[in-house]
Amino acid sequence: MSAITFGHVFKSYRDxxxxxxxxxxxxxxxxxxxxxxxxxxxxxxxxxxINGLERPSRGKIFVFGAExxxxxxxxxxxxxxxxxxxxxxxxxxxxxxNIALLAVMEKWxxxxxxxxxxxxxxxxxxxxxxxxxxxYQLSGGQQQRVGLCRAMMLNPKIFLLDEAFGALDPITRxxxxxxxxxxxxxxxxxxxxxxxxxxxxxxxxxxxxxxxKGRIEQMGNGEQLLENPASKFVSxxxxxxxxxxxxxxxCTPIDHKGAKPRS
Amino acid sequence: MRYSKxxxxxVWICCADVSSALGQKIVVGSKFDAEGRILGxxxxxxxxxxxxxxxxRLALGATLICFQALINGDIDVYPEYSGTIEQAILKLSQRxxxxxxxxxxxxxxxxxxxxxxxxxxxxAIVVRKTDAERLGLKSISDLNKAxxxxxxxxxxxxxxxxxxxxxxxxxxLTAIPNGIEHGLIYKAISEHSLDVIDxxxxxxxxxxxxxxxxxxxxxxxxxxxxxxxxxxxxxxxxKQELNELAGAxxxxxxxxxxxxxxxxxxxxxxxxxxxxQRRKLLASNEKPAAQNHWTIxxxxxxxxxxxxxxxxxxxMALAIPAGILVYRLPKFSRPVLYLSGLLQTIPxxxxxxxxxxxxxxxTTPAILALFLYALxxxxxxxxxxxxxxxxxxxxxxxxxxxTNWQRLLxxxxxxxxxTIFAGIKTAAVINIxxxxxxxxxxxxxxxxxxxxxxxxxxxxxxxxGAIPAALLALLVEFxxxxxxxxxxxxxxxxxxxx
Numbered sequence: 001m002s003a004i005t006f007g008h009v010f011k012s013y014r015d016x017x018x019x020x021x022x023x024x025x026x027x028x029x030x031x032x033x034x035x036x037x038x039x040x041x042x043x044x045x046x047x048x049x050i051n052g053l054e055r056p057s058r059g060k061i062f063v064f065g066a067e068x069x070x071x072x073x074x075x076x077x078x079x080x081x082x083x084x085x086x087x088x089x090x091x092x093x094x095x096x097x098n099i100a101l102l103a104v105m106e107k108w109x110x111x112x113x114x115x116x117x118x119x120x121x122x123x124x125x126x127x128x129x130x131x132x133x134x135x136y137q138l139s140g141g142q143q144q145r146v147g148l149c150r151a152m153m154l155n156p157k158i159f160l161l162d163e164a165f166g167a168l169d170p171i172t173r174x175x176x177x178x179x180x181x182x183x184x185x186x187x188x189x190x191x192x193x194x195x196x197x198x199x200x201x202x203x204x205x206x207x208x209x210x211x212x213k214g215r216i217e218q219m220g221n222g223e224q225l226l227e228n229p230a231s232k233f234v235s236x237x238x239x240x241x242x243x244x245x246x247x248x249x250x251c252t253p254i255d256h257k258g259a260k261p262r263s
Numbered sequence: 264m265r266y267s268k269x270x271x272x273x274v275w276i277c278c279a280d281v282s283s284a285l286g287q288k289i290v291v292g293s294k295f296d297a298e299g300r301i302l303g304x305x306x307x308x309x310x311x312x313x314x315x316x317x318x319x320r321l322a323l324g325a326t327l328i329c330f331q332a333l334i335n336g337d338i339d340v341y342p343e344y345s346g347t348i349e350q351a352i353l354k355l356s357q358r359x360x361x362x363x364x365x366x367x368x369x370x371x372x373x374x375x376x377x378x379x380x381x382x383x384x385x386x387a388i389v390v391r392k393t394d395a396e397r398l399g400l401k402s403i404s405d406l407n408k409a410x411x412x413x414x415x416x417x418x419x420x421x422x423x424x425x426x427x428x429x430x431x432x433x434x435x436l437t438a439i440p441n442g443i444e445h446g447l448i449y450k451a452i453s454e455h456s457l458d459v460i461d462x463x464x465x466x467x468x469x470x471x472x473x474x475x476x477x478x479x480x481x482x483x484x485x486x487x488x489x490x491x492x493x494x495x496x497x498x499x500x501x502k503q504e505l506n507e508l509a510g511a512x513x514x515x516x517x518x519x520x521x522x523x524x525x526x527x528x529x530x531x532x533x534x535x536x537x538x539x540q541r542r543k544l545l546a547s548n549e550k551p552a553a554q555n556h557w558t559i560x561x562x563x564x565x566x567x568x569x570x571x572x573x574x575x576x577x578x579m580a581l582a583i584p585a586g587i588l589v590y591r592l593p594k595f596s597r598p599v600l601y602l603s604g605l606l607q608t609i610p611x612x613x614x615x616x617x618x619x620x621x622x623x624x625x626t627t628p629a630i631l632a633l634f635l636y637a638l639x640x641x642x643x644x645x646x647x648x649x650x651x652x653x654x655x656x657x658x659x660x661x662x663x664x665x666t667n668w669q670r671l672l673x674x675x676x677x678x679x680x681x682t683i684f685a686g687i688k689t690a691a692v693i694n695i696x697x698x699x700x701x702x703x704x705x706x707x708x709x710x711x712x713x714x715x716x717x718x719x720x721x722x723x724x725x726x727x728g729a730i731p732a733a734l735l736a737l738l739v740e741f742x743x744x745x746x747x748x749x750x751x752x753x754x755x756x757x758x759x760x761x
């Protein structure tokens with residue numbers, strides 16, 4: 001059963017080539033899929049097609065088994081957690097208000113909102129006395145956690161992460177990765193994450209889609225991609241990403257059927 | 264809510280103003296110059312002493328404003344000059360007799376020009392009294408007897424066809440006059456750098472500088488006979504009473520009254536009352552009700568604040584939604600911003616004058632004009648602030664599933680609030696300043712002493728309005744800043760100040 005399906009999707013902008021070309025793709029339920037590629041490869045566009053921030057020029061997209069109804073986007077989006085790089089926290093709202101925003105829009109009872117907010121903060125390792133702080137009073141890692149809590153507020157079954165860990169320092173990022181894997185283990189969800197960091201993709205995702213100039217270059221799990229790169233682009237991409245990154249980070253395979261990087 | 268109570272109160276005060284103006288009484292108006300103010304007081308006090316209920320709407324700008332107010336029925340009577348009626352109101356190309364003017368006023372406007380006060384305030388040619396005696400100058404014709412005199416005229420008089428060119432031709436004068444700024448002309452003649460100048464025949468400076476008027480023996484200058492101009496439907500007994508003033512004021516009387524006001528800084532009302540008492544038109548025991556200086560200042564300040572606050576509230580009610588509309592429908596942004604920018608470029612006094620044919624005089628047109636001025640800063644700041652909300656935050660708020668309204672109310676407007684607030688503050692401070700001009704159309708406020716001060720060239724009076732207005736502007740700015748600190752989280756203010 002797939003949570004999201006792309007049926008021969010094309011996306012073009014005025015006066016330019018296709019940003020996405022014939023994307024035909026299933027995102028399996030409760031699986032983490034990473035979309036990687038160089039900048040300009042169309043990976044963010046692909047993600048934003050799922051929550052309707054972009055519309056396909058051709059082709060169809062199905063979410064939760066139904067074709068996207070563009071007249072009812074807010075309702076769909078509330079069933080999709082969405083977190084972006086640079087956190088996108090609202091500076092005029094406190095930590096608790098940021099996290100609870102969607103529940104307030106859904107007119108939940110205040111006690112229920114408070115309970116859920118505190119539950120999420122504890123889960124993300126945020127002290128409860130942060131509730132009344134403003135985002136600018138938090139470190140980058142703390143802000144990122146608030147952003148994830150906010151995306152989880154309505155308990156969505158699908159998560160869209162757009163470089164959500166991109167702005168963090170390596171140590172904080174590594175910590176959040178561990179928590180992410182822990183959460184996926186106890187309460188698995190369908191996750192689509194866009195990243196330019198191949199190591200992150202290999203560590204967190206069971207399925208990896210490599211995009212090149214709007215086309216799917218290759219997809220599969222980490223091992224398949226590493227063992228049998230489909231093209232020179234893929235192998236170059238691996239080598240290049242491997243080459244210049246500091247390698248002190250722990251990138252060994254994880255407990256699911258993941259990738260084994262060459263070292 | 265607290266604010267709605269204040270709003271209701273303000274609306275109530277305004278309505279009270281309007282309803283009292285509708286009551287059965289005689290509203291006396293006047294132009295803003297000293298002579299107009301004195302004559303207005305003469306008319307008002309005479310009617311009061313004969314048992315009429317009188318409301319004063321004195322110092323209403325110039326001819327256009329007074330005349331429109333009279334046509335609209337905002338005032339019932341004001342002093343006007345026959346020459347002005349002929350030239351500026353009826354725009355006749357030929358000299359007309361007073362009876363002809365009366366006929367046309369009645370026909371076109373249903374107005375009556377009552378019996379003239381007696382004096383003629385027209386152009387006059389004057390010389391120093393000493394020269395007049397030494398050279399035997401009594402009339403303009405006599406100037407031909409003294410060919411060495413030096414002539415200096417105001418630039419307007421030099422150019423007007425009914426000024427020097429016509430005068431020289433009729434009297435056969437051959438001198439070559441100098442053009443000089445009217446404000447300097449008296450100094451020039453008193454220092455003997457000029458000998459013959461043009462003045463208005465009731466100018467207080469004729470007395471002050473000891474000058475002699477040369478009579479217009481060939482009758483070149485048009486008559487500017489002053490008389491009450493009244494609405495035909497005004498109480499006929501009141502008209503009769505006003506006709507008692509016929510011939511009561513000679514040129515000398517008017518010069519003395521003008522001198523008392525402009526040179527000795529005497530109160531208009533006092534001058535008028537003393538004059539009426541001398542002419543036995545008023546009982547000598549009548550005294551004006553003394554008004555405390557501070558009470559007057561407080562009343563003016565209150566009126567001023569009322570005008571500004573109402574205009575500002577109205578402007579906010581229109582400009583903030585309009586700013587949101589511009590943001591949501593950018594194709595409207597050019598015409599809307601262009602239009603409100605255009606409104607801003609209309610000179611305030613012109614805008615106030617435009618209002619009169621539609622809204623009369625007083626509070627309503629003043630508030631409307633101020634409202635129009637306040638639109639642009641609020642509208643522009645609202646649209647600009649919404650356009651400049653961080654695009655990432657806009658994307659996130661859409662992507663997480665907020666509807667358009669929720670996004671506007673919970674994200675975009677709060678983030679834009681500091682800039683919108685700054686626009687409101689700017690509009691408020693501009694309005695406090697502009698509201699001083701509202702006195703020209705009878706809306707009162709701190710502009711009242713400024714208007715009088717301008718008429719009398721009295722800087723003390725001007726400051727009496729200008730200083731409180733400036734302080735009020737500072738106070739309003741300070742008030743807004745405190746309110747801003749109260750309403751908007753500190754870190755957002757710092758960000759918007761960058």
